[in-house]
Amino acid sequence: MGSTGRDGPAPATVTQRVLGLLAAFDADHPRLALTELARRAGLPLSTAHRLVGELTGWGALERGDDGRYRIGLRLWEIGALAPRSVGLREAALPFLTDLQEVTGENVQLAVLDGTEVVYVERLSGRRAVNVITRVGGRLPLHATGVGLVLLAHAPPELQERVLAAPLRRYTEHTITTPAQLRRVLADVRRSGVAVSDRQIELVALSVAAPVRAPGGEVVAALSVVVPAAGSDPRAYVPVVRAAARGVSRVLGPPRGVAVGA
Amino acid sequence: MGSTGRDGPAPATVTQRVLGLLAAFDADHPRLALTELARRAGLPLSTAHRLVGELTGWGALERGDDGRYRIGLRLWEIGALAPRSVGLREAALPFLTDLQEVTGENVQLAVLDGTEVVYVERLSGRRAVNVITRVGGRLPLHATGVGLVLLAHAPPELQERVLAAPLRRYTEHTITTPAQLRRVLADVRRSGVAVSDRQIELVALSVAAPVRAPGGEVVAALSVVVPAAGSDPRAYVPVVRAAARGVSRVLGPPRGVAVGA
DNA sequence: ACCAGACTTCCACTCAGCGGAAGTCCTGTC
DNA sequence: GACAGGACTTCCGCTGAGTGGAAGTCTGGT
Known part of the structure; x- marks a missing residue:
């Protein structure tokens, strides 16, 4: 363990990339264009494009009239199941x-x-x-x-x-x-x-x-x-x-x- | 197009599997054991185990004292950025x-x-x-x-x-x-x-x-x-x-x- | 008409993810 | 205290899903 020596610029796993895309949103950036989103998540544009497409299709993200993405209602719904907040x-x-x-x-x-x-x-x-x-x-x-x-x-x-x-x-x-x-x-x-x-x-x-x-x-x-x-x-x-x-x-x-x- | 003919029991893409795991939670099932979670998401146990591990590490899921999983605070936080709900x-x-x-x-x-x-x-x-x-x-x-x-x-x-x-x-x-x-x-x-x-x-x-x-x-x-x-x-x-x-x-x-x- | 920037599509290579199987850890039962 | 059953965890070699560079398209500004 340890000593890979190199910094890992690529977090690699798909799951982490997906989560990274979600985490690219914050209070100061509730709406992001694809390019910004890709940059903030540290992903190549085409990769981000594909993943974001899946997320949007599912409802985790939504796309506004201006083409920018925001957190979707579906994700909010699931978040609303967190026992420690709701309840x-x-x-x-x-x-x-x-x-x-x-x-x-x-x-x-x-x-x-x-x-x-x-x-x-x-x-x-x-x-x-x-x-x-x-x-x-x-x-x-x-x-x-x-x-x-x-x-x-x-x-x-x-x-x-x-x-x-x-x-x-x-x-x-x-x-x-x-x-x-x-x-x-x-x-x-x-x-x-x-x-x-x-x-x-x-x-x-x-x-x-x-x-x-x-x-x-x-x-x-x-x-x-x-x-x-x-x-x-x-x-x-x-x-x-x-x-x-x-x-x-x-x-x-x-x-x-x-x-x- | 069309006519794949077969029902797709395997949703295939990793993103969809991850989202499927999250969607396995609902109002009637806010806490799930790994086995239940895997079954509800339609994933083999070992696959679910790995993905759930990543989700938990990141904070999208949390693991209770009883070993069961629930939606994590981190996911709730992100959901709280959905402009259509909060705001x-x-x-x-x-x-x-x-x-x-x-x-x-x-x-x-x-x-x-x-x-x-x-x-x-x-x-x-x-x-x-x-x-x-x-x-x-x-x-x-x-x-x-x-x-x-x-x-x-x-x-x-x-x-x-x-x-x-x-x-x-x-x-x-x-x-x-x-x-x-x-x-x-x-x-x-x-x-x-x-x-x-x-x-x-x-x-x-x-x-x-x-x-x-x-x-x-x-x-x-x-x-x-x-x-x-x-x-x-x-x-x-x-x-x-x-x-x-x-x-x-x-x-x-x-x-x-x-x-x- | 032209350009720049943002988005979308394509496709062949490759390594991340897969999942069957075996191992471990409980908990309840006789 | 041995055993059975269930739930969880770890391992590892094969393979096709995911990758991302590059080329194509759309859009708005000048």
């Missing part, structure tokens, strides 16, 4: 809506994937600050409220991995040292909430709480994002916790504990 | 929520794909009848409120195609003759709303209205589903229309003009 989202939506109504701010629901948070739902409040998150978007764990919650309850081995890696700085308030992060995580575990104060953008802070599956494991986190100026994060703690507990309850009553009548 | 959904959600609050019933947002409606969003009202629709689900055009709206505004050639095909009967109230359907469609175009009265289930009826893009084309439809017993569909027409217009407005205030304060 969770379904259970959480009413509580998120309430939270948004009550606070008037942006609310978010996120899960852990690898060493990042993935935002599964986002409702924007009317008087809310504009945040950079997006449904389907990713951010690092150490810099977001939901990320801190998820990391605090993640397996130790993941925590170590994150602590060992460099912690990207977004603002002067971003947590960047392992010691600091360790302290904050302990705090999150104790208090049951996380506050990410101006760690991503100087204008916003977020308050997050864990959503638990019946077994007790933390499967998601939800948060409110509020303007940093003149907000007292503590004011949001009760509502956010209540919402998170509400979602947990809908997911299923805690197991293995006798509930008195 | 639309984003714009519509506040109006759907309001509609749901006001009526207390289920509300739905759907788009056209092929000769079916695809439900892009669904909010269930607290006192609502339980309907069979599901986010990501499909139903035929002729039997649903949203379907009638979408069909009424679809290109004539699609209308002809639907009119020519057999119209599946769900209940005694389902529209099943082309003449009947033609009449209803004309009516929908004139009135701007569609009512599907007990066409799918005897307990429910739905009232639907079109959502338009800036250019005027109908890109989606939204509806309320209410209990058939003792409901007057006409009572819902104004709210539903208002909501649909609200969504249309958000999608594009006539050609990129900023709305003055």
Whole structure:
């Protein structure tokens, strides 16, 4: 093993090429012409053309009037079967809506994937600050409220991995040292909430709480994002916790504990 | 051309096999063991094993603790880039929520794909009848409120195609003759709303209205589903229309003009 | 009319993918 | 605790699906 010596410019397998074509789309490039698509996926034009043709025929991609390709409805449908997004989202939506109504701010629901948070739902409040998150978007764990919650309850081995890696700085308030992060995580575990104060953008802070599956494991986190100026994060703690507990309850009553009548 | 004569048991191309594996998942089978997956996709076990391994490595599939596979978050993320679902959904959600609050019933947002409606969003009202629709689900055009709206505004050639095909009967109230359907469609175009009265289930009826893009084309439809017993569909027409217009407005205030304060 | 760029089609070579078969790992049964 | 059965994993030599360079077509700009 190892020591092929050469960088593999060609990922080779057909499956990977196909996936590469899909992955060529992102939030900044939701529509791509064939040539762009081929270039972004690193495939010869004619190869891309054939594969894209198959994908389009099947409905994984669609072709717009302008000839450019976009992700197709069929792929979205299949994505909608991912248990970790839908299902969770379904259970959480009413509580998120309430939270948004009550606070008037942006609310978010996120899960852990690898060493990042993935935002599964986002409702924007009317008087809310504009945040950079997006449904389907990713951010690092150490810099977001939901990320801190998820990391605090993640397996130790993941925590170590994150602590060992460099912690990207977004603002002067971003947590960047392992010691600091360790302290904050302990705090999150104790208090049951996380506050990410101006760690991503100087204008916003977020308050997050864990959503638990019946077994007790933390499967998601939800948060409110509020303007940093003149907000007292503590004011949001009760509502956010209540919402998170509400979602947990809908997911299923805690197991293995006798509930008195 | 034609006349290969034989049924093709082997779809052959790798791309199609991969897509077939993804398509093996559906609402009734969101989690599949390798053997089931291989059988449903019509692939030899070892072939499925290899392809599934690649898909899992990439994140298109995930493997649960029980060893079964499910659609992965990564695929959901990519699906979330489909312009026809997200974007639309984003714009519509506040109006759907309001509609749901006001009526207390289920509300739905759907788009056209092929000769079916695809439900892009669904909010269930607290006192609502339980309907069979599901986010990501499909139903035929002729039997649903949203379907009638979408069909009424679809290109004539699609209308002809639907009119020519057999119209599946769900209940005694389902529209099943082309003449009947033609009449209803004309009516929908004139009135701007569609009512599907007990066409799918005897307990429910739905009232639907079109959502338009800036250019005027109908890109989606939204509806309320209410209990058939003792409901007057006409009572819902104004709210539903208002909501649909609200969504249309958000999608594009006539050609990129900023709305003055 | 001309050109440039983007897309589409063609086709002979070749190596990635195939899948039967054998091996491993569970889990439930007697 | 031996055994059977089922589910998953690995192996490997054959072969036709996939490849991609090149040539052809379409489109819009000048």
